[in-house]
Ligand SMILES: Nc1nc(=O)c2c([nH]1)NC[C@@H]1CN(c3ccc(C(=O)N[C@@H](CCC(=O)O)C(=O)O)cc3)CN21
Ligand SMILES: CC(C)C(=O)C(=O)O
């Protein structure tokens with residue numbers, strides 16, 4: 001007998017099980033109201049460390065902290081009811097040792113209630129991913145263009161040379177074997193993304209990695225046309241919200257200056273007294 005009518009969020013295992021059945025739909029979410037709007041349409045909501053650039057105006061994701069990821073993870077959890085919620089581990093919170101990675105991943109799970117964590121890296125992170133997954137932390141991997149490596153590599157698309165492609169292939173296989181429940185492939189040429197997707201047991205979720213991946217993810221503010229500081233080739237605007245916001249602010253400013261806002265319907269008057 002069912003004891004709850006509340007719809008439960010998708011588990012990492014349910015995400016894995018979508019491979020071979022239908023494409024995985026994923027977007028980033030950083031706040032409760034946006035999570036509420038996106039949740040009905042997504043299998044996976046990613047609290048991405050891209051929020052450092054999108055929300056905080058940082059130059060890169062390198063300055064994002066555990067405290068910031070926890071605050072936004074908590075916010076997204078308040079808005080999500082059916083999608084699997086995955087929180088990015090920020091730069092410096094997992095690279096030092098598998099013990100450091102577990103300590104910080106456990107904080108994310110305990111303090112936000114999220115379903116899984118994501119971390120960037122290939123073969124060098126395989127031992128850490130195996131350590132976490134065997135201890136109850138579902139891990140999403142992330143290979144190809146890795147934004148936390150910006151100081152080492154910049155934001156170049158990946159897999160153009162045979163040597164580069166072979167390394168990314170080995171990296172993806174290593175974290176697949178380590179037990180990642182899904183693997184983000186970012187900014188990677190199509191033939192390589194296709195080859196990796198066909199070889200891995202985990203589903204691949206592409207961002208700038210061709211339609212051959214087992215799912216797709218985009219930064220929500222990018223696809224809504226809200227974030228326009230830069231536009232990677234892989235970003236499609238499914239809406240143009242930035243001009244709508246500018247126009248609304250302009251209309252508001254004009255009404256305030258003309259004293260036509262607030263009109264009577266937006267103004268309190270004293271209630272009639274009975275005595
Ligand atoms: N708003 C936003 N969207 C993102 O996709 C995103 C972030 N922020 N912040 C974190 C990283 C940074 N990302 C980026 C940033 C720049 C490019 C970029 O300019 N790429 C060039 C590649 C040129 C090439 O080597 O082929 C491009 O033209 O797309 C790509 C990904 C992806 N992530
Ligand atoms: C774009 C995705 C994959 C990400 O890592 C982020 O938003 O931080």
Ligand SMILES: [Mg+2]
Nearest residue numbers: 048049050088
């Ligand atoms: Mg990220």
